[in-house]
Amino acid sequence: IEGSNKGNIRAAAFSRDGALFAICTIDKGLYIYETEHWTTVRSLLTEKRTNALAFDPQGEFLATADKFGDAYKVSTSPGAQEKPQLLLGHVSILCAIDFSFHERPFVLTCDRDEKLRVSKYPNAYNIQSFGLGHTEFVTTVATGRFALASAVTGSGDGTLRLWDLASGALVQTVELSEHLAQYYASGRAICSENTYVDRTAANERYGVLRVRAVDALEAFVAVVERIPAVLVFPVRQGKLDKPQIIDIAQPPTDIAVMGDRLIVSYTPVAGKDDLVVALKPSGEQYVLDDELTAAMASSIATKDAETVPALQSIFVWGNKMYLDRPKGEGEGEDNDGED
């Protein structure tokens, strides 16, 4: 895509019908493209840096979630000029935003203070429920047509949780340590130098990076920081069933779904060229889709970099830092909160 984008891309999203694509950059840029010819539909600067994006079910608006806790809706009409309208707000950093598949959809927002908020849409001032149960920042939320009443969230607390959206009730908690402890035990969990040093000495952390729904398989997939694996949870009787755990070569940074294919991006590692891998279902299992992987690799233009920048662990910004503060600073000083 030709673009005047400067700065790293923080988040990207397709509209449900695939006709629109949006990205937001670290320097507060927001760009919406139509996918037929990849022309720019809208480009603007947001007030605060956007953390997450989701198109509303009709594709009429792009919902953005920023680090100040506010979610806005941006009109996707070509050439629209009006400023983003405030949709809702948390008093906390927003990590994820998504929509449910109901006739009258809910907008779901997740924040650093352990909350999933379920609000009506477009009347997002009307909060339907709160999903309360996570004990750390909530990084991601996913909804699927096959699990209409529910959503699945992932968190820095090492769990996936399944919620009933209408009531906010916690239906199920999946402890990832139960499935992934083997990666720490066998040394396959890869910790970079910049990994946040956990002062509670529980170094075996499972920070969920992303949960996605796979409509084609009626399952939810998840990737976890440092763990070179993809977890596929089929949904049976309204709950997440035993997961299939697929090994991949390197720890992931993100996962996306294309039909029944899973696309995983890798943490960049010096000396290795692989940036993405594709997986496809084969019978009951998932296997590497070499064809698609090769096709993607050849279409990604890369620059040679001198050094590979170290990725920041999600626990660096996600964790509450008050234990670090010198005494007396907690109440009083004027401070917007650092990145």
Add this chain to the structure above:
Amino acid sequence: MAAAEDSANTAQGLQLGPRLPQKRYFRQRAHVNIFNDVPLDYPISPSEEDWSNLYPAYFRPLTATEPSKRPLSPSSSAAADTLPKRGPAASTASDDSLSAQVEFADIGCGYGGLLVALAPLYPNTLMVGMEIRTKLVDYLQQRIEALRGFQHDLLKTPSPEWVDVRSKLSQEIAALDHPAPSTQDEDLHDNGETARLVPGHYDNIAAMRINCQKYLPNFFKKGQLSKIFILFADPHFKRRKHKARIISSTMLAEYAYVLRPGGIVYMITDVKDLYDWSVSHLDAFPLFERIDDETLKSDPAIPCVVNSTEEGKKVARNKGSKYLACYRRIEDPADI
């Protein structure tokens, strides 16, 4: 200090007894940054909260030794005794309407003047004061404990006198026309009753330390509250601090969530700019509808809202103006 102690001791005739704390030892600057992560205790969800620490009279199962305590929740079964002391959601009774739960919340309750004045007016209603400043919470918790102590001691005396709540309130309001000349008197004055019984015995009020703007849904279930009080809030004058204001478009959604339809938000301030801001936000918010002054006249809480807080009294002493606006939580027009 000596004078207060003497009056407390005279009421009891004892050397040791409940003592009202002195405000001067609990002062803390008004401004606090709510975005900071300050270590606070909060439950993961409302059903995890143990309210018995705050309202021991309401959240303890009946035992043979304390027949005078009447919990609102039906805890007659033996199973209730084995239950840990917990809030209503954790009780075996599935009928929530019979369980006690907090219904009034004073957001930024300060020294507690409103709660102490309201407590006898609604003796069967649980009210909580929420305050982020540690020293003030400590003060108010000690104050409530002392007031309860006085009440319980009075109950042990042969024929204790009951206060006439209405006339006491009218007297206090009339006294505002003759304000106390020195700050020493302000410290000593406490609108709580130490010498006579009040309905509810102050068992129905409590204070807790909480950042309301982050953790309201952690403490209160949807539609749990029937009244929210926001009195003399921090104005946060700077434009970039406007999001920290306690009435903002984002917070209104949370107030609407914890308030039941028909519930009321009471807002008063002496800062006209803050009043204008708050009113414009509340007017614009689809789930709140302004209550006209005529209707407010019959609301018994209003005189307390206007007159009973320490801040309100300060404004009256300085001959400042008070701006009051009250809103009712209504059903969503978009859903009808």
